[in-house]
Amino acid sequence: MRYIIIGGSAAGVSTIEAIRSLDRTSQIELFTDEETPLYSRVLLTYYIAGALPKEELHFRPLEFFKENGVTPHLQTRVKTVSPDSKSIQTEDGKDYTYDRLLIATGSSPKMLDIPGVDKEGVYGLRKMEHAQKILEHSEKTNTVCILGGGLIGLRDGYALAARGLKVKMIVKSNRVLSQMLDEESSAMVQERLQEHGMEIETGRDAVEILGKGTVAGVVLDNGEELGCQMVIIGKGVDPNVGLIASTRIEVKEGIVADEHMRTNVPDIYVAGDVAETYDISRDRTVINAIWPCAFEQGRIAGLNMGGQEAKYVGSFRMNSLDIYGLPVISMGVTRPDGEGFQQVERKTKSTYRKLVLRDGRIVGAIFVGQVQKAGFLSTLLRKRVNVSDYVPYLMSDRFNVADLLPLMRQNAEKFREIEYRELFASASQ
Ligand SMILES: Cc1cc2nc3c(=O)[nH]c(=O)nc-3n(C[C@H](O)[C@H](O)[C@H](O)COP(=O)(O)OP(=O)(O)OC[C@H]3O[C@@H](n4cnc5c(N)ncnc54)[C@H](O)[C@@H]3O)c2cc1C
16 A cells, blocks of 8 residues: 655644554655644744744654654655556656545645735745744834734734734734634734734735835825834645646535545545535534644544545634733634524623523634633543533533533443543633
8 A cells, every 4th residue: 555645734744643553664755845744833933933843843753653664754855746647746847646645735825815915025934944034024123013813823923022013913804813702802802912912903904915036014094004014924724735626526615524534535645624524513614723623623534545444524713812911712603693593601700601502512713812722622522412402501711520410321332432630621720
């Protein structure tokens, strides 16, 4: 058996581990266009902030390839996949055949189509090389404009503020983190950011980036000009599907995966941010572009590629962040649109909690200020437990583990697989 893996990050590496758990001898070749292997991009903003040195970004030791009998092709971009000849073609003109192929190419930052976007000092953040450029440019920057108020933009701003830069955030929608939070929780986050000196303009977009060669400012859609020496674009990501453009592999939002992480073309599998998979909270397929999903999808893909049948049960988005000491967690559907949802909220001066339910089951939640119960609630979401009789209790500040017992008894089947110690620990916090 000859395996080819395209993409050497969360999904690619966990696929290799799963294949090797079944098959120690077959040939595995890994292709990545990056120079630095085996680092976690989740930690890139900590690196930019100066909180972590480069060598602590590795999520697997550098000996990983050798120990797992993998031939790595670093800095080698795959140009095309040819399912008919079961081969891939690299940009340096070489051809490699496979028996089973994994596409784990992740995604790339969306760039803006506005004048000046090609100036020196305009970046998106996805890779180590981007982080490196942002760090270098930050040496000659007093003020940075972040275009976009999503998770990555916000983390970029946070990291650069930690390096002493003045941060101005330009957000097209009416609030920050509009994809993961509702108005109430977003306002709490925005207030905390502003208290710490971040300037945030909502309901505005950039129409031009100024400067002779290098960034000198940004023009907004109301004509206002903001001076800055660096621009970071945090407007979301697009899945990297270019290499399969001329194939019949099915792409909707991302490459469509079945429950075995197979594409519609035999012997081609997909995992991670490029894959469209079943979402438990939404009850449909979407891209859930987070690290744990990429890892789990890779594991399932790898087991199936190695010959052991395994099913992907689905996932949901879950993001956590700490905004200057304000912990925030959101999961699943947080801004329901459509019929049949019940929303329950509870707010104090410094905390906010919201549950979104459909047919008595949790499909989403937001926690601000107090996040201890989030793990427990995510278990209830994942297991689709009917909690209709427990909502007031789940919304209360403290609850007794004993209160859980009837719920667990009623759902013994679903709770059987759960690590009880973990459950009790999260419930009693
Ligand atoms: C700054 C930042 C912060 C984040 N924070 C969080 C967080 O807090 N929590 C969380 O869960 N997730 C977070 N994420 C998202 C998380 O990093 C991704 O979900 C995860 O990396 C996806 O893994 P993947 O293996 O699918 O793809 P990727 O990590 O994107 O890796 C894909 C690899 O394939 C390579 N590649 C692409 N095309 C080709 C080609 N044609 N030929 C060869 N190689 C190719 C890419 O260069 C890349 O190395 C963050 C992401 C970023 C950028």
